[in-house]
């Protein structure tokens with residue numbers, strides 16, 4: 320009798336150890352998955368001094384620089400879209416010329432890194448196949464996305480040049496309306512109304528058509544809802560939202576409504592959920608006030624201004640920001656995963672991806688720079704996503720869209 324009870328207890332223990340996964344086992348399993356899947360972050364900004372001594376991608380540097388080749392290696396981040404972003408300025412000949420020149424500075428910086436500075440470490444991908452080939456070769460992958468169509472002015476021929484320079488997605492609009500359509504966030508300081516055009520303009524339509532012909536993914540992040548829906552209706556190829564979260568979880572103008580989400584699914588595209596504190600959940604009023612006071616104190620008017628701080632000013636800013644962050648922690652990886660869960664629930668695993676917006680205001684508790692990228696995978700594993708699903712979220716879907724857009728371009732008459 321005693322022996323029987325003992326053997327029963329023993330077999331129960333064996334059963335338990337065979338079915339229940341310890342936390343350590345799960346972490347190990349997540350590490351394996353993270354290593355095997357290709358991780359693509361679709362939005363990493365760069366300042367104009369990228370690829371100089373001030374921001375050497377091999378030397379992790381000061382606060383505000385969240386992505387470097389060593390931190391990508393540490394965090395298992397395989398590929399990043401590096402962004403050629405130019406803020407919206409005056410729609411004048413001089414304004415367009417300056418914006419174009421500023422965009423070329425960023426294209427040149429990315430090419431300098433991949434062609435001259437660190438070609439053994441990182442390579443520029445121009446196709447979805449390139450991404451897989453470069454990853455297999457053990458190098459980091461750089462892709463180029465453009466944010467804001469402002470640098471093209473009204474000259475559609477420049478899109479061909481951007482393609483030649485390697486741009487593989489193009490966001491038509493940033494903060495403030497432009498010649499291509501309305502922004503989700505009008506420039507209030509310039510006194511802009513909620514809408515200027517009521518959606519995508521005729522020039523914007525021609526841009527979408529040309530992007531389709533060239534094989535550049537069309538990006539609706541930052542566009543107003545109507546502009547997004549117009550873009551998706553106009554595009555014959557799948558459309559992406561390169562860095563946006565979901566209005567269904569938190570109603571922020573930069574997030575995608577369910578209607579946009581469904582339309583992106585309808586285009587066979589993908590929404591890249593972004594790790595951006597103020598898009599993931601409401602920022603406490605106390606924190607907003609504290610940051611507003613600090614900005615006023617330091618003479619900062621927009622996000623880009625804090626890069627101009629140096630020496631004591633920068634130290635003061637950093638110290639005070641750290642205090643604010645300590646009092647009011649940012650959203651975390653769980654908040655990001657809540658948005659991912661929501662999007663997956665609405666449109667399915669095939670149409671959801673991940674972006675950081677590092678160097679552009681992105682970064683959350685647990686994924687504050689490239690070195691912490693594994694934490695996102697760990698959270699997804701904890702929530703029960705399989706390796707196959709995680710591979711789709713982390714880049715498989717985005718690469719499918721890029722390949723579709725390439726195939727569409729080949730079939731189009733350029």
Ligand SMILES: [Zn+2]
Pocket residue numbers: 466541562679
């Ligand atoms: Zn952005």
